[in-house]
Amino acid sequence: MSEQHLLLKRVDFIFVHDDDWEKILQKTIHRPKQELINELISSELKGRGGAGFPTGLKWKLTSEAQGSEKYVICNADEGEPGTFKDREILTRVPYKVLTAMAVCGFIVGAKSGIIYLRGEYKFLEQPLKEAINEFSYYCNKINLDFTIRIFMGSGAYICGEETALFESLEGKRGEPRNKPPYPSVSGFRNRPTVINNVETLAHTYTIFKYGAKKFYDLGVQYSRGSKLFSVSGDTPKPGIYELELGMSLEDFVDEFGDGDTKAVQVGGASGFLVPRKKFSETAIGYQGKLIGISLPTGGSMMLFNSARSMYNLLDNYLEFFREESCGQCTPCRIGCQQLLAGIKAVKKGERPAPYLDKLLKLSETMQFTAKCGLGQSVANSFASIVENFREEMIY
Amino acid sequence: MAETIHITINGIPVEVKENTVILDAAKKVNVVIPTLCYHQDICVAGNCRVCMVEIAGQKRLAAACATPCEEGMDILTNSLKVRNCRKHIIELLLSEHNADCTKCYKNGKCELQFLASEYKIMTQDFIELNKGNTRTIDNISPSIVKDDSKCIRCQRCVRTCEELQGVNALAVAYKGHEMKISTFYEKSMNDVVCTNCGQCVNRCPTGALVEKNYIEEVWEAISDPGLHVVVQTAPAVRVGLGEELGYAAGNRVTGKMVAALKRLGFDAVLDTDFTADLTIIEEGTELLGRLKKALVDKADVALPMATSCSPGWIKYIEHMYPEYLPNLSTCKSPQQMFGALLKTYYAKARNIDPTKIVSVSVMPCTAKKFEAARAEMHDSGYRDVDFVLTTRELAIMIKQAGIDFVQLEDMEFDRLMGESTGAAVIFGATGGVMEAALRTVYEIVTGREIPFKNLAVLPIRGMEGVKMCTVKIESPLEEWKFLEGVELQCAVAHGLTNAKKAMDSVKDGTASFHFLEVMACPGGCLGGGGQPIPTNAEIRKKRAAAIYAEDMGKPIRKSHENPEVIKIYNDFLGKPLGELSHKLLHTSYQIRERT
Numbered sequence A: 001m002s003e004q005h006l007l008l009k010r011v012d013f014i015f016v017h018d019d020d021w022e023k024i025l026q027k028t029i030h031r032p033k034q035e036l037i038n039e040l041i042s043s044e045l046k047g048r049g050g051a052g053f054p055t056g057l058k059w060k061l062t063s064e065a066q067g068s069e070k071y072v073i074c075n076a077d078e079g080e081p082g083t084f085k086d087r088e089i090l091t092r093v094p095y096k097v098l099t100a101m102a103v104c105g106f107i108v109g110a111k112s113g114i115i116y117l118r119g120e121y122k123f124l125e126q127p128l129k130e131a132i133n134e135f136s137y138y139c140n141k142i143n144l145d146f147t148i149r150i151f152m153g154s155g156a157y158i159c160g161e162e163t164a165l166f167e168s169l170e171g172k173r174g175e176p177r178n179k180p181p182y183p184s185v186s187g188f189r190n191r192p193t194v195i196n197n198v199e200t201l202a203h204t205y206t207i208f209k210y211g212a213k214k215f216y217d218l219g220v221q222y223s224r225g226s227k228l229f230s231v232s233g234d235t236p237k238p239g240i241y242e243l244e245l246g247m248s249l250e251d252f253v254d255e256f257g258d259g260d261t262k263a264v265q266v267g268g269a270s271g272f273l274v275p276r277k278k279f280s281e282t283a284i285g286y287q288g289k290l291i292g293i294s295l296p297t298g299g300s301m302m303l304f305n306s307a308r309s310m311y312n313l314l315d316n317y318l319e320f321f322r323e324e325s326c327g328q329c330t331p332c333r334i335g336c337q338q339l340l341a342g343i344k345a346v347k348k349g350e351r352p353a354p355y356l357d358k359l360l361k362l363s364e365t366m367q368f369t370a371k372c373g374l375g376q377s378v379a380n381s382f383a384s385i386v387e388n389f390r391e392e393m394i395y
Numbered sequence B: 001m002a003e004t005i006h007i008t009i010n011g012i013p014v015e016v017k018e019n020t021v022i023l024d025a026a027k028k029v030n031v032v033i034p035t036l037c038y039h040q041d042i043c044v045a046g047n048c049r050v051c052m053v054e055i056a057g058q059k060r061l062a063a064a065c066a067t068p069c070e071e072g073m074d075i076l077t078n079s080l081k082v083r084n085c086r087k088h089i090i091e092l093l094l095s096e097h098n099a100d101c102t103k104c105y106k107n108g109k110c111e112l113q114f115l116a117s118e119y120k121i122m123t124q125d126f127i128e129l130n131k132g133n134t135r136t137i138d139n140i141s142p143s144i145v146k147d148d149s150k151c152i153r154c155q156r157c158v159r160t161c162e163e164l165q166g167v168n169a170l171a172v173a174y175k176g177h178e179m180k181i182s183t184f185y186e187k188s189m190n191d192v193v194c195t196n197c198g199q200c201v202n203r204c205p206t207g208a209l210v211e212k213n214y215i216e217e218v219w220e221a222i223s224d225p226g227l228h229v230v231v232q233t234a235p236a237v238r239v240g241l242g243e244e245l246g247y248a249a250g251n252r253v254t255g256k257m258v259a260a261l262k263r264l265g266f267d268a269v270l271d272t273d274f275t276a277d278l279t280i281i282e283e284g285t286e287l288l289g290r291l292k293k294a295l296v297d298k299a300d301v302a303l304p305m306a307t308s309c310s311p312g313w314i315k316y317i318e319h320m321y322p323e324y325l326p327n328l329s330t331c332k333s334p335q336q337m338f339g340a341l342l343k344t345y346y347a348k349a350r351n352i353d354p355t356k357i358v359s360v361s362v363m364p365c366t367a368k369k370f371e372a373a374r375a376e377m378h379d380s381g382y383r384d385v386d387f388v389l390t391t392r393e394l395a396i397m398i399k400q401a402g403i404d405f406v407q408l409e410d411m412e413f414d415r416l417m418g419e420s421t422g423a424a425v426i427f428g429a430t431g432g433v434m435e436a437a438l439r440t441v442y443e444i445v446t447g448r449e450i451p452f453k454n455l456a457v458l459p460i461r462g463m464e465g466v467k468m469c470t471v472k473i474e475s476p477l478e479e480w481k482f483l484e485g486v487e488l489q490c491a492v493a494h495g496l497t498n499a500k501k502a503m504d505s506v507k508d509g510t511a512s513f514h515f516l517e518v519m520a521c522p523g524g525c526l527g528g529g530g531q532p533i534p535t536n537a538e539i540r541k542k543r544a545a546a547i548y549a550e551d552m553g554k555p556i557r558k559s560h561e562n563p564e565v566i567k568i569y570n571d572f573l574g575k576p577l578g579e580l581s582h583k584l585l586h587t588s589y590q591i592r593e594r595t
Helices: A021-028 A033-043 A055-064 A086-092 A094-108 A119-141 A162-169 A198-210 A212-216 A249-256 A310-324 A330-348 A355-369 A373-388 A390-394 B022-028 B080-096 B111-118 B156-164 B199-203 B215-223 B254-264 B272-295 B311-320 B322-327 B334-350 B367-372 B391-400 B422-428 B432-446 B478-483 B496-507 B537-552 B563-573 B579-585
Strands: A071-076 A112-117 A147-152 A193-197 A226-233 A239-244 A261-266 A272-275 A282-284 A293-295 A300-305 B004-009 B012-017 B052-055 B074-076 B144-147 B171-173 B180-182 B209-211 B228-233 B268-271 B357-363 B387-390 B466-472 B487-494 B515-519
Touching: A021 A094, A021 A198, A033 A055, A033 A094, A033 A198, A033 A212, A055 A094, A055 A193, A055 A198, A071 A086, A071 A094, A071 A162, A071 A198, A086 A094, A086 A119, A086 A198, A094 A112, A094 A119, A094 A147, A094 A193, A094 A198, A112 A119, A112 A162, A119 A147, A162 A193, A193 A198, A198 A212, A198 A226, A249 A261, A249 A282, A249 A300, A261 A310, A272 A373, A310 A330, A310 A373, A310 A390, A330 A355, A330 A373, A330 A390, A330 B080, A355 A373, A355 A390, A355 B080, A373 A390, B004 B022, B012 B022, B022 B074, B052 B080, B080 B111, B156 B199, B156 B496, B199 B209, B215 B228, B215 B357, B215 B387, B215 B391, B228 B254, B228 B272, B228 B334, B254 B268, B254 B391, B268 B272, B272 B334, B272 B422, B272 B432, B272 B478, B272 B563, B272 B579, B311 B322, B311 B367, B311 B496, B322 B496, B334 B357, B334 B367, B334 B563, B334 B579, B357 B367, B357 B391, B367 B387, B387 B391, B422 B432, B422 B537, B432 B478, B432 B487, B432 B515, B466 B496, B487 B496, B496 B515, B563 B579
Parallel strands: A071 A112, A071 A193, A112 A147, A226 A300, A282 A293, B004 B074, B228 B268, B228 B357, B357 B387, B487 B515
Antiparallel strands: A226 A239, A261 A272, A261 A300, B004 B012, B052 B074, B144 B209, B171 B180, B466 B487
């Protein structure tokens, strides 16, 4: 960890391996539940899957929901293109996640936890099972009534969407549900459910271990704490980095770029493409009132240099969405097909360039009307690429 | 305790109960929000996104069918944003749809077409996605044609098949752009566990699922001077047909229907109700026979005896409960009894060569098309029923013939197999077969009328999923003394999900019925898959009221008093369950695979 010319301060919470989970679990479940919820709320931890819902509030709502049967679900269906941090957490520090799930169960009144593991992470199943066995053994020892099991996903991107994930868990086709009701009231098996991303759970471990302040002191207003970033693309140092939230994209590119960075895709295929001219005015974090452009990310940071075609990039994303839409709602199922067919037609000269404007309008309709986050967020990459690299779409 | 919520819709204040969705709130103030995937009979899907509305302060629109009202909501159903998005959604659906409307069976009856017309979609800017896709039609089944190129993926059919019928013949397959409605292993509808009930057809908003129609075949037969074309009409048709021809739901159009059929050129217009009465005699006798075997001979006999009028139910039990096939009454359905008698009894009496008779039926049902095509249904020596038309197909023919239906003078059915009773009419409603049977059986056994006011066996009327009633036999006639004090336990189920409940209770021994009536469709035949679209709970109730009114208006209301029924036993059949009855009026069933 003694690299030179560090522009961005590294944080080392998530992967630090203290092997103290038994102590932390024991200590935490003897604290008053309300105190734990307040601790979490004051840390201002927000969901690290990308949507950024305040974690403390989520747990609070579920703890207040009526129902004798509740669930804690760890969303390990890490499917966003360019994201590869959750598998690292589950490989290196699974006990932090397991402990966090048990603490969450203790707080909200759930006795059952499920890890929804991405189908492609089959190789993680066995080691994770072994970790769960050891963890369960300890839970028994301290009379903590909480069991965790693994459910293997089958490879559909949409199942990372929380309500589609519930459907999949229930043995049904992975299709998002109507909201409301929200999971905190009616989730898995229509029971109150906390569903958190792997990383979010790992951060709660940090918060319960060190206290909220240590976490809160990192980052900027509205975007507190640290975050894991999966850095890939045209970079000399791809990998996973834990960094403070709130950095400017310019600083990020200075550190990770190859000197010729043309654009950065923040937040994967469902996120935004930021062109070079906007690096300095873009911060990485959740949108707040006082800051300028702030982009959230589930961790995916893909860098592209000037050798890359932004048309090919968009073509690739749309191909992906056309494939991975569940297909139930009209704007997403057909919208994705039209956007892809549309940019191809413009590129080939079969449609005039202004057709792109019609497609931009369509992507806006998708954002307003799609049933779930997948269809709603196609517009993010579509509009940010078409608006910033329009000439590449045409010529 | 439901709280009252205050909202405004397009500026109009509305008070609604907690958990009311925006769509229903809007109806309260006469604001219509367009829908496609929504249907009152089934759960909310919220997938077509046509009903999107704007909620002030929210960037994204909300699906009116699925979003509950919240205190203070300020809802706009016709803002520019809503209109633009809605238009986009319709354009998208059209871009994926085989929009060759003029060549579509549902032309003029398609909900997508209505929307396209309402929003004046005059151009198609989006790219046609369905081009060149030719392998989309499954027309192997005698009942249902499925054309995927016209499907808008609203999943109404899937939800109908699952929730109302518990059959799950249709399901969603694949994802993304390849997502489609399909069957087990993508086999033909003809080769999967499908009962042909047509409830999916009744709920499909477009031309993706339609009945296989035999309109041209029937026109051809009528136009052939060498053929004697006879039509029979089922009881539920007369309370549904009007809806296709300018009447509100719940109107009886029996006389006008007969008049229209005569104008169409049928050589004889007869009534399935006649064989409904006959069914009661045969089935009632069969029930009493089984009870005698069970109570007197202590023989092992299959009870409860289940009715066999509904071909959707027959195919369902053949697939799902084959071990209970002996429980089915061996009586053919009224349609098939009619068909068998037409080419024997009728042909003989009218001195017509049966090879020259074309037997047409008008049914509220798509499964009847399958039933008529069954190998068992050739007991007259010919195919007993040649063509089955749905209520909807008849309406199409009436329109094609240029008949001003509303202005027609009422006419009477022709005779010989045209006379019927009130008991036969109620076959069209759930519980009707049971009620008709009880009217006759009770009187045969005791010599007295069934002890219900106006002969109306109220406990088995209405739309409850599984209905029960017990009829105690007291002071029977000498011949039936063994039934003294017996409490006849009857159960009625409609919709196959309810049939499953009833059958499971028989299977696990929690029920001890003697007699079970099952109709495959919700509400019975009046809610059949071949009835006018839309059909929903409200409309079913209206049609049922019309059926019971028709019953009350009949001079004779008990099957065994039908003079033509008495005559056919005297002149032709001999006695109930006699040799000829067995040959012509009874049938057998087959075990069907589940894959």
